[in-house]
Amino acid sequence: MTRPDGRTSLPAQRGERSFDPAAAAAAATDAILHDTLHGTRRGVVVDSPPGAGKSTLVVRAARELAAAGRPLMVVAQTNAQVDDLVLRLADKDPGLPVGRLHSSEANAFDPALAELPSVRTSAKIADLAGMDIVVSTAAKWAYTKVDTPWGHAIVDEAYQMRSDALLSVAGLFERALFVGDPGQLDPFSVVGADQWAGLAYDPSSSAVATLLAHNPDLPQHRLPVSWRLPASAAPLVSDAFYPYTRFRSGTDHGDRRLAFGVAGDGSGVDRVLDEAAESGWGLLELPARHTPRTDPEAVRATALVVRRLLDRGGAATSENSPDPVPLTADRIAVGTAHRDQAAAVRAALSDLGVHGVTVDTANRLQGREFDVTVVLHPLSGRPDATAFHLETGRLCVLASRHRHACIVVCREGVAELLDEHPSTEPVQLGVTVKFPDGWEANHAVLAHLAEHRVRWRP
Amino acid sequence: MSLIQTLARMEAVASGRAAPLTTVRHRHLSERPLVLVPMTTAGEAGAPLGVLVGTDREKPQLLAVPQPRDRELRFAFLAELAESVLPYVDGFADAVEWEERKETDPETGKRVAVQVELCADAPQLIVPSTAGIDFVRLLGRSMRFRRTAEQEPETPYPAPPHVPLLGRWFTHFGERSRVPGASLLLAMTGLLSRHWATGQSMLEDQHLGALLAWIDPPPGESGQVAAERAETGRDADGQLLCPPAGPATDPAFDNRLLSPAMARYDAGLSGAEEEVRALIEGQLRPTWDAVWQGLDLLRALPPGARVADRWKRDRWSYTAHRDRVRAGEPPQPRRDDAVTAAQKLASRETAQAQLDAQEALDDPLVMAGRRLSGEAMCGTVVHVEMAYSESRRPTPRPLVTLRTEDRPQLSENVKLYRPLPDGRTQPAEFVSYAAGGGLVVRLTGGMGRGKEPEPGSVPEADDAVTWTLFEHSPRGGPELPDPEDTPWTHGGPPAAAAAGAPADAPDPVTAEDFL
């Protein structure tokens, strides 16, 4: 099929047996590296769906550029992302000289970096002169001045970077590889930016939107295979959130298995765990009720699901290891829409004696990966849907962090809530419409979850 | 809307009268504001019908257009408006103070201190509603690219002198009003609804008459009854008792009164012009009075301590535009270039953060909202334990145990800020929850340079203290490139991009202007 912008996408996943995910991914990577190393254009854009090997690509591109004698700067969006990239680079090539430019505040970077022999950390760019690769956040780069710009840059999580942030760093490099996931949360501004809506360089839009509006003929690539999402999840996430740029799972049905050592006790919580182990998805549906965000029953149900996941001796089998790997707390995450919900779930987990499980909002779970995720549905118990709760990217992040299974805790009534949502959005001339919208994506996900529903009255 | 504001609205419903949202006034009010009540022609862009304008509540000046679709009459109106507004705006240009500012010396590239002028006061325009602000912006856009005969003798349909200049000033006021907390141009509905919660929705608060009815209802009447009358009450002829605050007119007024009167004017009947003027004044006058009533209500509130600080930024803004006009710079472009847009967005985001912080610091009722949302905490000091940093030159890092009923959203090493009585801020960080309730905070600065903290810089047991999780004077974003250095990712320098018409080319005009 053809996207509105003329890009073609892969044929649909179903009904094509000869598809070799590794070969498809390798071909895409080769083409990207070719354009990056030998292309004549100043930019290369890579769309990467969840778990498609974006970090691997960034590390590989950085190393190949460095190996070709072309020093480069890497721009990431958060300090955690920067530290993670440095660790990955050092892991692949312990001798590679990497600079970590950081802010002058205390605890500005992961102390683990200090242990790495070839990694140098500093708050001053002059200290990092001569390093093959210098990595920092967009915010820190924006305050950095250099005499000669870098020949190359890699901009990571470019769809989450705001256009004005790119404006303040783009003078530091000649050409760049932009990598990111278009389906995750868009950048935003706390003040109105309507007066610039429709302008190619609207400072509140995403860096990639501005880049492509001004340079529409840059080479654009796509990583076609999700190595994270299991075969049970890729089609849904692809259909619901990436209808014009479909992707597929790198693994097949049966390649991954989640099993419990302890049989279920017949409770709703255990039944939904069994359903999720079997099918990759589970919906634990509580009775309809309007609640405030920190719905105590839903919060407690979420915590109970995690408790039982651990108690029942979950074990995950995957292509990564021939033997089942115990499902431990660090392989589980709970995702929520709001910070106070995350805090309430943390407290409930602590009451149940569970520690070490990541509990965070969609914003902060972006880019992360777990074996099993438990999601408190953003619309659960709400009397009304708002643009925030309907945002496509929020649901996409929450539904695409898992390697094995995703369990959603939600009150009944979300379908009706969506149906009653008024659709009277203003329309700005010249602004590219984000499609599908949150309404459609939410309905698609709900319809799928309905097939894995366990009703439960706590 | 936050829960604490929702609650205030519900209190208003129950009492039949608006409930306070603040304990102080959070916007600067000039001693001599210029009130501007505009009205526009339905269906037309930038075709004003009339205004009441002035600084004397008893003597508003009425400017009216008996036939707004006639270009000559519109120009005459705009010329009168310029004559009325510009002397007021210019009236603040010459009284100046001197301020020291750091600038980059173009020759040495070093930062040097220079003395610059800062206007001692600035003009302030008050319009009835947010739609009025949009209208000022629209008028600004419609006027600033006009050419006068003096500028271009050959120009077709030249604008009267001063009209382009008024356009530039209106554009400046309009842009400045987008900066959170800025007060050069304010809407009365916005001012009132910042300070009071009514028993109706924010949507209904856009109606100035209804809003005032809730805040200041007639004796013996509930706000709701008075507001409903203001919204929908009509006289025997079907005309609204409380005309809309504009600039849009009520269709019933247009169709039943204005249209026949204009037809008489078009037919050249004597007295028709006066009739149209009287009709327009009749619609504008109640709103004029309402704006002044609102000013009275707001003036009764004491100003917040940091309001003057924000007004000083408005004075800088006014001074800077004065300088641009004096330097003969061209009018503001139609749309911002990439760098200007990014600069404006960054400065507005900073202004928003500053405004949020300052309002909370100035007003315990605003701070209460931040406490409820977990962004601040008030409590009593239980215990202070002296401690020092582990550096070669140990500095004081006292640990303060606090008892509080608040529930801040804390995690380890979260930064905290304590407002000090002298207006400064003391930094700290969250350490842990204390055994048996309460929490422990480590002070990380604001205690002087010595080994021991300066007297009074560390709170003592039983002191009441407030810590916020938000900064008190958040700093602005990074420096952006000069527009000439706009990078390739953003289309390159604007001059290269703009082929064809110069940015300040006049709008094309057509011979027949009558639609």
Place this chain on the structure above:
Amino acid sequence: MSVLDARLSRVNVSRDSRPAAAAPPAGQQTPTPSLRRRLTELRGPGVRPRSLDARALAALAANPGCRRRALLDGAGIDKGALAQALGSPATYGQSQFAIMRGITFESRVKADGGAALMRLLHERLRTDTAPPEGEEVALPDLSAAGPEGRAARTALALREATAAGGWALLDHPMLAVEVAGSPVYVEPDAVVVHPDGSWTVVEIKSFPMIDGAADASKVGEAARQAAVYVLALENVAGHVTARTGREVRVRDRVLLVCPKDFSNLPTAAAVDVRKQLATTRRQLTRLTRVEEIAASLPEGTTFDLRPAEDGRPTRPTGELSEAVETVGAAYSPECLASCELAFHCRKRSREQGAVETLGRGVRGELGGLRTVGEVLAAAAPEAAEEAAEDRAEGPGRPDDPAVLALRRAAALRAEALAGATGGAARPAEERACR
């Protein structure tokens, strides 16, 4: 998309089913005779159903949760007259200045055989074909008797123009959409047939585009209206495809034409209406609920105003009000701008103390508390203790986080106000002092 298709399977407006459609232009389910009878009863004997226009259809999306509105619109009841009879008339109306301006502008745009319009269309839609020259644009005559006749004439003109393979400009064509079982006739400002067989809806509005930007809420409204036309055209497209064998595509980017800046010269922008199309399809599907809503009314319910000879309603207000109450409304302040009955619903909603009167958004943090009275009671510390004893379950129970948050909010507010001297607290006293 699968969900949407599933939801639309009952009706025939889905795009995916387009080529197969061989039903009448309004290809939705026809109402059962009993429903038709029931809706006639609701309107009252002899009252013709009020026809919805595209604006009204687009407005359905403003509050899809309102059963009252769905029923009244579905039954073709004149809500304006009903509101008047209930004593809470709507405050709508349009200034004749605005109407005049709209008419003059549209005729300017369409002057000279639509030359200006065709030029703008070609520029903005960036079609691959060569720009149309004056005589190359066919201007079919669409005049016929009655809306049915005009709709048939339009369908024929579309078929002929498409088969001819050139440009054609249809000025005020008539199209039909099925709404809750009855055909509704809608009239776009223009439809353009492209040489490649695709069709574009043209909307002409009199609000300005200044420096390429326009009032976003007005553009949104125009986009929702245009979506109704696209939907209606898709029905015709199905038939044309079936009859001519030529694949017809109704473009999902419409052309919005507005005055440029402060002039009377036209300018235009392409507007992507895919979202609005999806929404409109949804809303039209939902209108089939009318039967279910009608069935739930007490026997004999009617909204008949019983007009006298002079047209004045004779039905007692109380009786009418009772009839209206039999079907639930979902009032929120946004209704005031989009529904003739809104002032009546607001009055009722305020009488009941519904929290929605303060805005849709306030409910988010209130959980199950539905009235101002409940909220204030929950916020008062002493009352909350009592409520806790009364109710161990449901909203208001002791561990309801909404109640806890309200009590904290009330305590913090009281503390701050008690500490403040004067402040914004006492406007009336200050007024007295002046």
